[in-house]
Amino acid sequence: MRIGIDVGGTNTDAVVLDEADRVLAKAKRPTSPDVTEGLRAALDAVLGEVAEPTLVTRVMLGTTHATNAILERRALGRVAVLRLGAPATTSVPPLSDWPEDLRKTVSAGAAIVGGGHFVDGRPIAPLDADAVRRFLGGTPADAVAVTGVFSPATADQENEVAEIVRAELGEVPVSLSHEIGSLGLMERENATVLNAALYGVAREVTTALQAVLDARGLRVETFFAQNDGTLMAVGYAARYPVLTIGSGPANSIRGAAYLSGVPDAIVADVGGTSTDLGVLVSGFPRESAAAVEIGGVTTNFRMPDILSIALGGGTVVGQEPRSVGYRIAREALVFGGATPTMTDAAVAGGRGVVGTHPVPDEWRDRLADAVRRIDELVADAVDRVALGRADRPLVAVGGGAFLLPDELPGVPEVIRPEHAEVANAVGAAIALASGRLETIVPAAGGGNHRATLIDKARQEAAARAVAAGADPASVQIVELSEIPLSYLPEPAVRLHVKAAGPLAR
Known part of the structure; x- marks a missing residue:
């Protein structure tokens, strides 16, 4: 089990x-x-x-x-931030777009040293190993974050810096950007520093x-x-x-x-504070194509494409987005409390049987208006995530799924599966292990060299899935996409590979 x-x-x-x-x-x-x-x-x-x-x-x-x-600026480690990119990237220092309070909490110092690569793998400058050592010697930190220009395509300088850190500082953790983020220097650097700050957590x-x-x-x-x-x-x-x-x-x-x-559907997860809507594509979450902001910091690693709305079982009627959260069992009307919540509205509207007390009659008209508000919010959110497609059913899950109506414009069917209230825990229990890689390879016409690079990327993604816990004999490549890159002397594409498989026995 x-x-x-x-x-x-x-x-x-x-x-x-x-x-x-x-x-x-x-x-x-x-x-x-x-x-x-x-x-x-x-x-x-x-x-x-x-x-x-x-x-x-x-x-x-x-x-x-x-x-x-990250949101509470709590328990984060102090990070020495190293960028390998001088003289090309000195005009925008590391962490320059971070909120001031978070930068002060996390940064133990930052430096831009000679190094980095062009998109085709040529070095911008040789790695300045002496500058790396001088920076490490004068910057006490809990962890080190290393980001090189175009390192997802050419990672040798980042790996060399990791060896220098181990030689100079011993067992201090090192976060390398080519292992974390995709192309895009600032966003990848941000994700790498956040990762380093979270080692203690x-x-x-x-x-x-x-x-x-x-x-x-x-x-x-x-x-x-x-x-x-x-x-x-x-x-x-x-x-x-x-x-x-x-x-x-x-x-x-x-x-x-x-x-x-159902492998292809819209999913609405109704919790106590919010409703998260996402899209299932072949059984996996549709991923966001846009940069993801976390605690005021822009990053570029892959995240589910989620639309969150201020609708939950504990949402206070007329005071959205305020929610009573985990206090719902003592504050909601149906539990004998004095606060009207969306749970009370759904119970009054006949959508569920919850709680220990009936809804007081004096609240029924106001709660009926709240039910109409629920339907408007959800219909609008479904329209926004469906992207014009009206052939996907909606799967309602979460402890507050009973808030949702049985019919919604834009979806052919609302599905309420058994055990829907614990779908998130079920999702954790049945999940596969995965690994992913993003790099740059020549466009079509690269011949055997291109084929060799793609095969190497597939092997590396599979190796990362195994490192995450997947059974080596069962790992499969589940996603391989190419995006053309513009304004290069030689045609090239951004290659994204994802491998996944069941956990090793």
Whole structure:
């Protein structure tokens, strides 16, 4: 058996699945301020429903720890930021577009040293190894972030700097940009620095999870969900914690695909604070083509294409986007509280049976208006994510899925699968492990050299999937795309490769 856990802003959900992927137990518990207590409560609840907990062999966790740390400027490490790009990139210093408070929290110093490459692999300048050593010697830091110009295509200088860091500073963690982001210097650099700042958060999460498991006598493999709906082993997550950002919506979309059996659909995940809408394409989340902003910082790694609206079970009627969050069980009208929420509106409208108290009559007219508001918000959001296609059904999941109507303009059918309220935890439990690579190769006509480079990229993506925990014998290339690049002396394309496979036994 295996356990999937998803830590959300309102609830922490957990499920137990057997070897045939059947749901044996499920639970929702309020997310605690320190996250760990909510995790412990959800885990205890599902283990209490299982006859032999010792048969659990794997635990998969989707967590908001990394996102919260960035948003709250909390528990972030101090990072020495190195850019390999002088003399070509000195006009825009590292972290120049960061919010001031976050830059002060994270930066232990930054330098631009000689190095970097042109898009065709030619060096801008030789790596200035002496300048690297001088910078490291005068900049105490918890981690080092290294970004070279066009390093996803030519990574040798970044790898050389990693060796220098190990020689000069010992076991200080090093975050290399060619392993994290795609092309685009500033955004890739930002993602690399955030990743380095999150190493301490990753240690905290893995330690807390292991303590919870040890206290219950569970000797299991643990995996973390990442933002494309796949998994990575704990060691991989500790190295790339920034990849856990966005794992919650990705888990919900993957869980919706599994529970509904529909590979192509719109997914609406209704939580306590918001509704996240995404699109399933062949069973995986459609990825965003635009840059992703996290805590005021623009990055360019792959994230699900998610539209969030201020509609959740705890949303206060007439005061959107305010939500009572995990306090809904004591503040909503149907629980004997005095705050009108969207849950109360849905109950009053006959869409669900929730709570311990009837809706007071004096609220019914106002709550009826709120139901109409729900339908307008969702219809508009569906229209925005559908991109003109009206042939996809809508799969409603999440604890607040009953808020949604049974019919919506623009979708042929609203599907409510069994176990929909814990789709995010199911998505974590059934996820594959993956690896991806982005680089530059010659356009068509490159002959054997082009074919060799594409084959090398496929092998590297597969190797990254194996490092994340995939079974080497079952890894497949699930995405290979080429985007032409303009204004180059020789025709070239940006190559993106993604490999995925089931977890190794």
